Amino acid sequence: MTSENKGGLIIEGINKRFGDVEVLKDVTLEVRSGEFFTLLGPSGCGKTTLLRIIAGLELPDTGRINLCGQDITSLPATKRQVNTVFQSYALFPHLSIFENVAFGLRSRKFADEVVTERVEKRLEMLGLLDMGDRYPDQLSGGQKQRVALARALVNEPEILLLDEPMSALDAKLRAKVQEDLRRIQRRLGRTFLMVTHDQSEALVCSDRLAVMHEGRVIQYGHPEEVYDFPKTRFVAEFLGAANLIEAKKVPGGADTRYGILRLDEEPSWTRGLLAIRPEWIRIGEKQPGENGVRARVSEVIYRGTSFDLWLEPGPLRVRTSSYRHFRPGDEVWLELAADELTVLEDDA
Amino acid sequence: MKNRLIMIWYGELTTRKSLLRRGLVFLSPGMLWLMVFLVLPGLVLVAVSFATRGAYGQLEWEYTIENYRRLMGFSLFGWTSDYLLILWRSVLVAFITTLVSVILSYPLCFFIATRKERSRYLWLTLVIIPFWTNMVIRAYAWFLILAPEMPFARLAASLGFIAEGSPLYPNAFAVYIGMVSMFLPFVTLPLYASVEKLDWSLVEAAQDLYASRIRVFSQAILPQTLPELSVGVILTFVPAMGMFVVPDLLGGAKYMLVGNLIQQQFGASRDWPFGAAISMGLMVLTMITLQIYRRRSKETDHR
C-alpha cells in the first residue's frame, strides 16, 4: 500500500480492442481516495469501456488495475469492492425499491436486521424513505436515479462508478442533480468516478477530470487547470469555446494574422496553433501596450449574463459582461494578453 | 491478461469452455427432443419416400423413385394430371384464400383502428376469438350454415345452382368460404399492428394532392403496412396449402387438396412411401414460398 494513494485507484497501461477497433490505447490514470473524478469525452472515446473494465464487466487486453493497494485486474465483478450506477440505471423492475437497494446486501447473505438498517439509512439520505414499497416504473426519472445511487452506495464500495448518470434526465433537473451528487460525494467522502460527455457536468462535479479522445487520455488535472490551459485543439474546443489562431514561431513569440504576438511560453513547433478563451480577450477603445488587435464587430449575441461578440478579422469570439453596448460595425481594440494565450501541442 | 480463454459474459468472469459446457446443459434436453422427434422423423420421411410399398401396405426398403414419378403423373397406364392438379389446386386455393383475406382485412383494420380506445380493444378481441377457436368446430359450423334448411342453400336452390333440398357442400365454393373464415384473422391481426401506427399525415397529404383512392392506397398506405402484411400473408399461405380439415369436411372427394391426399395415403390406402413423397412435394412448395418471402422482405429492408 503506497502512502500517497491508499484507498485510491491506479490504472496502468490499459489497452482494449473490439475486433478491429482500438477502443482504449495505453490508458494510465490515478484516482485519489475520496475525490470526485470525471472521465470526459465525446461518445465513442472509450470512456464507458474504461468504466466497465474497472467494474469488472469487461476484460482489458493488457494493463493492470489496482484498488486500495490490491491488484483487482483478474477479479470478477462480484469480488470487487466497486459498484456502478448504470446509464439506464438497470433497476430490477420486478423488485420493490427497498428490495432493489437491498439486492447487493442480500446476495452476500447479510442478516435481515443489518439489511433493513443499512437500506433504510440510504433511502433516508436520498429522500426515498417513503418510496420503499413502490416499484421502479412508478418513479420519476430523478427518483430512479437516486434509487440506482442508493443501490450502489448501500454496499459502501471503495469506489463508486457512475456511467452518464444524468443522461436520462431533462436539462432543468440535471443542473440540480449535478449539485446534489457533488454534495453527497462530499458528505460521504467516498471516491466517485463518473463518465460523461457533458463538459458543464464535469466542471460542476469534479475535483479532477480527464479528457479522453479516441481511446486516449489527452489531459488530466483540476477542472480550472484543464479549462484554462488546454493541451490540444481537441481539449480547447471540447471544453467550452475557444478561439484558435494559426501561428508561426518567431523569436519571443509567434507570427499570426494579427501580427507578431508575444508569448509567455515557447512553442515546441515551428507552425502550430494558439488558443484563447473568448472571456480572456480584453476589449476596449484604446490600443493596449502589446498584443493589440484592431477589429470590427460583426455580430452581437445576447446570452443573458454576458454578450458574445463576433469580430473580424477572424472570426474571433469575445465574451464580455461589460455594460457597454457594442453594435455591429463598431471598431474596437482587442488585447490577446500573453498570459492568456495557450500554446497547443498540435502541429498545424 | 491476453488470455483468449478467459472472458466476461453478462458480467460473469469465466472461460469460454466452462460457459459452453453450461450452455450445453441448458441446450441439450430441448435440442435432443427436437432431434429425436422432429429432425430424425423428417429424415426418415425423406428415406421412406424412396422406399417401396409392399403388397399389404408394409414398408419395403427397396430404393425407388417410383413414388415421385407417380406424383408427377406417370403410371402403368400412361400419364395423368390427377396428382399434379391437386398440387396446383392447393397452391391456387392458398393463393385465393390469402388474397381474399387481405382484401377483407384492410377495411376491417381501418374500421377497428378508427374506433375509440376502449371499443378498439373489444373489436380486436372479437377478431382474436375465432383465431383461437378450434378449426374443426369452425369448419363444422359452416356445415350448419350451409345446410339445406338454411336460407343460403334455399336461395342457391331457387336460383338453380343446386338441387332442391341439398346442402351447399361439398364443393369448391364451400372450401373457399371455409378457408377464408379460417385464415382471415391470421392476416388481420398482424396487419392491424401496422395500421394502428400508420402515419395518416402521408395519407392526408396524398388526398390533398387529389390522388385517386387507388393511388392513395398503393402509394401512401400499402408501403407503410407492407412488412406486417407480408407476415400475415406467409402465416396464411403456408398453412393454407397444407390444410386438411376444411377440404375434408367441406370439399370432400369433389375438391381434394394435397392435405387430403397425404392423409389418404397414411389412412385408407396405407401407402406410406407415396404419402411421404407427396409430403416432400408439399415441403418443396413451402420452401419456395418461404424463399420468395425472405427475398422480398430483404428487398424492403434495403429500401
Next chain:
Amino acid sequence: MKRTHPIITSLALLTMGFLYLPLLGVAVFSVNSARRGLVWKEFTFDWYIRLFSNERILEAAWNTLLLAVISTILATILGTVLAIGMDRFPWSKRTRNFLDIVLHIPVVIPDIILAAALVVAFGLLRVVSSLFDPGLLNMIIGHITFQIAFVALVVRSRLVAIGRDVEEAARDLFAGNWYLLRRVILPLLMPGIVAGAMLAFTLSLDDFVISFFTAGPESQTLPLYIFAAVRRGVTPQIHALSTLIMIITVIIAISTERLTRKDLFGREKK
C-alpha cells in the same frame, strides 16, 4: 378521430358477420329443443345437460385436457431451458443459425408434414416397443414437439427484451449464478414463460392434425370426436359441445390477453 368511409364500415361489419355467423348459428341451435332439422322449436339447456352423461364425450374431454396439461408442462420446461441455452451463451454464429433453423421448423412447416413424419417414425419405433402404438403417449410426444418451438421463441424474445443491463447490474451487486437465476432471470422471465405456456396450451387444445394422425382408438380428443361425429350428420349435442368449447376458448383467449397486457413484470412484495 378519423372517420371511415361508409363503404369501409359496411365491409368491415360484413366481414365480422362472416366470421361470427357460423359460430352464432351453432350457439343458437345448441339451445333449440328440436332433435332433428334446423327449425326453431323452443329454448332448452337439455343438450348441455346430456353432454355430461355422454361417456364418450366425457372421456374425450378428459383426454383433451390430459394431453394439453401434460404436453404444456413438459414443453414449457423444455422450451424455457432451451431458450436460455440459445440466448445466454456465446455460441458461434454457425451453431446459432443451426439452432435457429431447427427451432423454426415446427413453426413454418404445414402441420400435416410433421404429422406424416411422426406417423412414419412411430411406425418404425413400434418394431422396438409397443409403447409407440398409436395412443396418448404418441399424441403427447407430437404436441410437445411443436409446442417446444413456440414456447422457446416466446421466452427467447422476452430474454432479449430483458437485455444485458440487469444481469450486469446483478453481478455488480455480487450475485452468483444461482442467485442471479432465481432472483432476477426467472422472475423477469415469468411473464414470458406464462405467455409461452398459455400459447402452448391453446395450441394443444386447438390441434387437430397431429392428434388425428397419432391417436389410437382409446385416445379420442374432443376435436377428433366432433370431426368423426360430423360425418354422421350435425346434431344438437354437437352444437352444445362446440358452443361449450367456444366459451372456454373465449375465456382463455381473454385471460391470455389480459395477462400479456398487464404490466410486464410479475411483481414481488417486500
